[in-house]
Amino acid sequence: TNPTSGSYIDLSQLSSTPNRSGDNDKQSPGDSKKTRWSVRGWGYGVNFTLWICSSPVTEKERPSLANTTGGFYQNSQNEIISIGDFSTSPTLLGNKKLTMKYENGSMCANGRDRKSTLLNFVCDKEIASEAQISYIGSLHDCSYFFEVRSVYACPTSNTTNEVNVLGIFIGIFAVFFIVEFAGRRW
Numbered sequence: 001t002n003p004t005s006g007s008y009i010d011l012s013q014l015s016s017t018p019n020r021s022g023d024n025d026k027q028s029p030g031d032s033k034k035t036r037w038s039v040r041g042w043g044y045g046v047n048f049t050l051w052i053c054s055s056p057v058t059e060k061e062r063p064s065l066a067n068t069t070g071g072f073y074q075n076s077q078n079e080i081i082s083i084g085d086f087s088t089s090p091t092l093l094g095n096k097k098l099t100m101k102y103e104n105g106s107m108c109a110n111g112r113d114r115k116s117t118l119l120n121f122v123c124d125k126e127i128a129s130e131a132q133i134s135y136i137g138s139l140h141d142c143s144y145f146f147e148v149r150s151v152y153a154c155p156t157s158n159t160t161n162e163v164n165v166l167g168i169f170i171g172i173f174a175v176f177f178i179v180e181f182a183g184r185r186w
Helices: 159-185
Strands: 037-041 046-050 071-074 080-082 091-093 097-102 116-123 131-139 143-150
Touching (some): 037 131, 046 143
Parallel strands (some): 116 143
Antiparallel strands (some): 037 046, 091 097, 131 143
16 A cells, blocks of 8 residues: 555456466466466576466475475576565555565575565556566576566555545535525525
8 A cells, every 4th residue: 555645556466367378387286276477588598487476386396496486497407496485565665666575585696695586566557468577687697677567556546545535425415415405495
């Protein structure tokens, strides 16, 4: 919820409606409800698998990844590399930019840091699918940046604000009728 405007963003639809770009994400029988976002890593040489606010890990990846993994890729040596544990707490930066951090992934090449991911959510009311996730880039093969464009990233009015607006409308309507009927009797 934006503390300034009272609007909120509900990303829950993104965790249940990812892209369905083919059969390359076949799932194990026990993972029938798991759906994953496949994101082409242009210029990075791998394709990423992500899920918003949950884990895309299936039985196939479970020996290599924890159930808390939010995103991963397979490198040229066929190792599965975590790019961070999923988060369910987006952060609103400057009252406008909604981001989410996935941290504590596989060890970085420097041997000190762990891989992490930043998801930047962008409101796009004209997108044809539920959402589009694009790989933007990587810093030192340790931090990854993605842009998530979706109508679900658009702020909406808070439910209590909608009730307040409805109350104001009903109040104005009631005053109009009172004035109208009272004016006719005088």
